[in-house]
Amino acid sequence: MYPYMPSPMISEHVSLKKYSNYAIGGTARYFCHAEGLHHIMHAISFAKEKNVPLFVLGGGTNVLFSDGVFDGLVVKPDIRFISVNAALPETVTVTCGAGVPVHDLLTMCAAEGFSGLEWAGGLPGTVGGAIRGNAGAFGGEMKDSIVSVASFDMSGAKPHIRVRDNDACKFGYRNSVFKDLSGKEIVLSATFVLTRATPLSVQQVINEKIAWRAARQPLEYPNVGSIFKNVAWDLVPVAMQSRDDIKKHVKHDPFPVIPAAFLIDKVGLKGVSYGGAMVSQKHPNFIVNACGAEAEDVKGLVALVKAKVMDEFGIALHEEIEYA
Numbered sequence: 001m002y003p004y005m006p007s008p009m010i011s012e013h014v015s016l017k018k019y020s021n022y023a024i025g026g027t028a029r030y031f032c033h034a035e036g037l038h039h040i041m042h043a044i045s046f047a048k049e050k051n052v053p054l055f056v057l058g059g060g061t062n063v064l065f066s067d068g069v070f071d072g073l074v075v076k077p078d079i080r081f082i083s084v085n086a087a088l089p090e091t092v093t094v095t096c097g098a099g100v101p102v103h104d105l106l107t108m109c110a111a112e113g114f115s116g117l118e119w120a121g122g123l124p125g126t127v128g129g130a131i132r133g134n135a136g137a138f139g140g141e142m143k144d145s146i147v148s149v150a151s152f153d154m155s156g157a158k159p160h161i162r163v164r165d166n167d168a169c170k171f172g173y174r175n176s177v178f179k180d181l182s183g184k185e186i187v188l189s190a191t192f193v194l195t196r197a198t199p200l201s202v203q204q205v206i207n208e209k210i211a212w213r214a215a216r217q218p219l220e221y222p223n224v225g226s227i228f229k230n231v232a233w234d235l236v237p238v239a240m241q242s243r244d245d246i247k248k249h250v251k252h253d254p255f256p257v258i259p260a261a262f263l264i265d266k267v268g269l270k271g272v273s274y275g276g277a278m279v280s281q282k283h284p285n286f287i288v289n290a291c292g293a294e295a296e297d298v299k300g301l302v303a304l305v306k307a308k309v310m311d312e313f314g315i316a317l318h319e320e321i322e323y324a
């Protein structure tokens, strides 16, 4: 017996602002909430039929949509389930749908006393988005707890499900095989291995991370987190590496880096605005939507920051955010 699932509604001319944590963006020609594989397959066929590009959307917390019309299909894989597979005395494996908000996964971990993902306290977005970008903070990364990831490969004549183990996911700093395969594969679910702890200890660490973010990040404005990746110490020009004022700002997350926020602060761009966008005073690696910003305003500031940091330090900053 097959569970009946009607074809999903494909909406037209959908404003992307409400799907963006930035509250920025034009419209999508087509939009589909995909509540399961059947819906995803339908969406892929639809995009092929119309001969339009397809963009996969998670929580919209790392994407800057452009101001115009996206003449394609935005598909949001709302696959939401969490299952505890194998419960051993010291470890458990948990499988989680790509559309589950990271916050909901952590709520379950805290309730059950499953430890390993506490570093992600306060990390917005979905599990799918976090896997694709190998999200990380406080020295932890998604890759540290991943056993395997299931994805839908839509590249060939016969779309099919693929399951990769951790190595095959090729996780790197804010990177994975799924980033390289953008537009070809959609993350469906992931299996994590976690250890047992007390619910209270797990919740306490999560709360600490949430409080740390609230104190240091400009959460009062719409934003998409850090705009630029931190800079690997190896890539810092030798002349800069010998400067004491720079050396003392090296941090290990997950390897020695110079924080982009430090460089942006040093070139004096804190609080600088362009249109409705502003380099945050609180955390200069955040460009916030201070007042009805458009994508072009953010892009103007991104270009200014890159130019200033290059001029002053000879360091090339690279975006952590995605453009769509």
Ligand SMILES: Cc1cc2nc3c(=O)[nH]c(=O)nc-3n(C[C@H](O)[C@H](O)[C@H](O)COP(=O)(O)OP(=O)(O)OC[C@H]3O[C@@H](n4cnc5c(N)ncnc54)[C@H](O)[C@@H]3O)c2cc1C
Binding pocket: 021, 055, 056, 057, 058, 059, 060, 061, 062, 063, 077, 098, 123, 124, 125, 126, 127, 128, 129, 130, 131, 132, 133, 134, 135, 136, 137, 178, 185, 186, 187, 188, 217, 219, 223, 224, 225, 226, 322
């Ligand atoms: C306040 C704030 C703090 C943040 N702090 C951090 C941090 O500490 N560390 C960090 O790493 N990031 C951080 N971020 C960035 C962001 O939250 C993460 O990158 C998050 O994991 C993105 O998930 P998402 O579901 O919102 O993805 P989206 O923004 O929707 O998408 C991001 C990319 O992933 C792709 N994608 C989404 N879902 C899927 C899927 N199922 N299959 C294939 N591709 C998919 C999209 O096409 C897009 O290219 C922060 C953001 C904010 C707003």
